[in-house]
Amino acid sequence: MNGYNGKFLVLDMSKKEASEFTYPEEWQRTFIGGRGFAVKILWDNVPPGTDPYSEDNWLVFSIGPLSGLSLPSSSKMIVAAKSPLTGGYGDGNLGTRASPQLKKAGYDGIIVKGKAESPTYVVIENDKVEFHDAKDIWGKGTYDTEKYLIEKYGKKAGFLSIGQAGENLVRYATVRSQEGRSGGRPGMGAVMGSKMLKSIVVKGTGKFPQAEPKEALKLGSEGYNMVKNAPNYDHWMGQGTTMILDFLQESSTLPVRNFSAGTYELAAKVDGSELERTKIEQIGCPRCNMQCGIVIKDAEGNNSELDYENIGMLGPNIGIGDLPRVGVLNYMADDYGLDTISTGSVLGMAAEASENGVLGETYSWGDFEKSKDLITRIATRADNIGSLLAEGTMRMAQKWGGDASKWAINVKGLEASAYNAATVPGMALSFGTSPIGAHHKDAWVIQWEIQFSERDAYTPDKAEKVIELQRIRGGMFESLVTCRFPWIELGYDLEAYPKFLEKVTGRSGWNLDEVFEVADRIYALIRAYWVREFVAEGKVWSRKMDYPAERWFVDGLKDGGKYTGGHLEYDKYDELLNSYYGFRNWDLRGIPKEEEFKRLGLEHEAEQLSNLVDLE
Amino acid sequence: MVTIRLVSYLEKMAGFREKEIKIEEPTRVRDLIAFDLPDERLMVVVDDIGGDLDTVVDNDSRVVISPIFGGG
Structure with missing residues (x-):
């Protein structure tokens, strides 16, 4: 089918050899690309129970038929692997020039397997692949790394790099690109680091x-x-994603002091208006005309690129109400290649642990200098506390025991994005059922459930809405692979995307229903992957894996206006989860039923899974 | 008094963040708005219940008007 190159480049880091992987052409219809290709490749090739840091784990960079083309915000790429943070399927997307360059080089993705003996970077120029010694950049941050590579290979090349966090196997290290883009929250940068792969440079002609x-x-x-x-284009260009912060403050859904509260007394100091007032420039991904990266001069003179998630998590969530200081923490995390959401969540949990005498040292809410210190100690695993915090909130809770489980705001081990879901059950379901852990990428429903449902309700309409958005955001956009922002933020016509597919692939008949069936197939296979890995490792899989953070059930929300004291209820959430499973045709354990696998053409995968667990 | 709370950039468009308006009889939200707001992509919530610009409010109502966000 047109629109594809039909093959992935395979980098064997152990042998320092490159080869090609030609995938079955039918995947182009059944999985479209991106996330769909990634999960299928991991399912087929990474043995069940593989240690995420072993040479048998594969790191998959995957683009889609629309990636890199001249259409709104298209230069995206998926990076996926078995996650060292969660033990399940992990992925993320990042905007990168590597996306169009890879397509022009003749590939639909890159598979990295094996493990190099020493730090290495790889240069891809069409079918020419070179493995280089990375000793000059190993140990450097992502900004200096990219600067080094730009001097050697020019600004037009695509770069994918890790910082010290990836090298030191911080479980929430990301992959970075283009001096500001990050992707792969569930430790994709750490998997890259485990393979001693510092960077990939891509040039295609x-x-x-x-x-x-x-x-x-x-x-x-x-x-x-x-x-x-678009009517709100100028406003978007002024504040980007941070324009949402004032809404979250109004609706008591801000993450404040480790998600214990829903509003922040200094919100106006870190909101979209303040960001717009202090903005010095705006940057974004290639092929984008609605750049979401808003740059300020931070408190230490760096140009720090901010968006809502990193402000929410490195600001209110750790009690810092000063944008230039938030900018410093964000810049440090970006440079080290740390996921800013998980970093903010880990710091919030550390502050709460300190309050309760568990951390082993003093770290107070709003302590800027100590926050900087901890970020460095995390990224470099400098000592016992830094190294523990580098493990993420799930393992911190396991280490500390007792009440610490309430301070760990994650699902399946992935820290929640910057939305306090204690009083919005639909958003809690979104976090609970996200295919990578508590991430907002696949479905964000807070505004919808307040306006079009009953905020407090656990009604089936919320499950339907979550699935609708998961199909669009997590299924369609992540497999095309292109950015959802033109549609979700500015109202660009969703129907345009199947039309693009037709024009690019030459296959007529693409429509949203067919795309959504692909989305269901991807979701079913990702869920099968989670179950397979858990069972293969002797861990228990149950519907509780789809529960949101414990705090949202057991602690009443503080500073939440009329929602103060509010929390989720287990029995009602179970009903909502049952609705979700019912609409998806999954059983009450959250596993797709055999007939659903069959509907989606995943009979072979169902048979493989049934060797480990009985299917209904 | 009806309280009108404007969220995010709507504050800049209207020139206020929150204000109270006394009304003599039940009134549509639309008729309380003496400034230009975009008709599309707006969220209107009256006393924590979803509505729209044609929702009728009374004194003691709290009206929140917000742009529609995608949630990143």
């Missing part, structure tokens, strides 16, 4: 495979114009 390039370009031009003429 071929053409984008497209069936009707002129038609696709025309459609893309219309898309760019629509984005630019």
Whole structure:
């Protein structure tokens, strides 16, 4: 099918050899690309129970048929692997010039396997692949690493790098690109580090495979114009994602002091208006005309690129109400290659542990200098406390025991994004059922459930809405692979995407229903992957894996206005979860039923899974 | 008094964040708005219940008007 190169480049780090992996053409219809290809490759090739840091784990970079083309915000790439943070399927997307460069180099992705004996970086120029000694950049932050690579290979190349956090196997290390883009929250940077792979440089000179390039370009031009003429475009360009912070404050859904409270007394010091007032420039991914990265001069003179998630987690969640200081912490995390959401959550938990005399040293809410100190100790695993915090909140809770489980705000081990779901059951379900752990990428429903449902209710409409969004955001956009922001933030027509697929692939008949069936297939296979890994490792899989953070059930929300004292209820959440499973045709353990696997053409995968667990 | 709370950039458009308006009879939200707001992509919540610009409010109502966000 057009729109694809039909193959992945395989980098064997142990042998320092490159080869090609040609995948079955039918995957282009059944999985589309990106996340779909990634989970299928991991399912087929990484043995059940594989240690995420072993040479048998594969790191998959995967683009899709629309990636890198001239259509709104298309230069995205998926990075996926078995997660060292959660033990299940992990992935993330990042905007990167490596996306179009890889497609022009003739590949639909890169598979990294094995483990190099010493730090290495890889340069890909079309079919020429070189493995280089990375001793000059190993130990450097992501900014200096990229600067080094730009000097050698030029600004137009695509770069994928890790910082010290990835090298030191921090379980929430990310992959970084283009001096500001990050992806792979569940430790994809650590998997890259475990393979002693510091960076990948990609340069391609071929053409984008497209069936009707002129038609696709025309459609893309219309898309760019629509984005630019959207009624809220100027406001978006002023504040980006941070415009949401004031809404979260109003609705008591801000993450404040480790998610214990829902509003923050200094919210106005870190909100979108303040960000807009202090903005010095705006940057974004290649092929994007609605750049979401808003840059300020931070308290130490760095240019720090902020968005809502890192402000929420490194600001209110640790009691820091000063944007330039938040900027410093964000810059440090970005440079080290730490996920900013998990970093903020780990710091929030550490502050609460200190309050309770468990941390072993003093760390108070709002302590800027100590926050800096801890971030460095985490990224370098400098000592016992830094190393424990580098393990993430789930393992911190296991180590400390007692009440610490309430301070660990995660699902399946992945720390929750910057939304306090204690009084919004639909959002709690979204976090609970996200395919990588508590991430907002697949479904964000707070505003919908307040406006169109009953906020306090656990009604089936909320499960339906979560699934609807998961199909679009987690299924369609993550497999195309292109950014959801033009649609979700500025109202770009969703129907445009199947049209793009038709023009690019040359296959007529793509429509949203068919795309959503692909999304269901991807979700079922990701869920099968989680269950397989848990059972293979002798761990227990149950519906409790889909429960949101314990705190949201057992602690009443503080500073939540009329929602003060509010919390989720286990029995009602179970009903909501049953609705979700019912709509998905999954059983009450949260495992797709045999007939559902069959509907989705996953009979072979179901048979493999049934060797480990009985299917209904 | 009806309380109107404008969220995020709507504050800049209207020139206030929150204000109270005394009304003599039940009134549509739309008729309380003496400034230009975009008709589309707005969330209107009256006393914590979803509504729209045509929802009728009374004194003691709290109206929150917010842009629609995608949630990143």
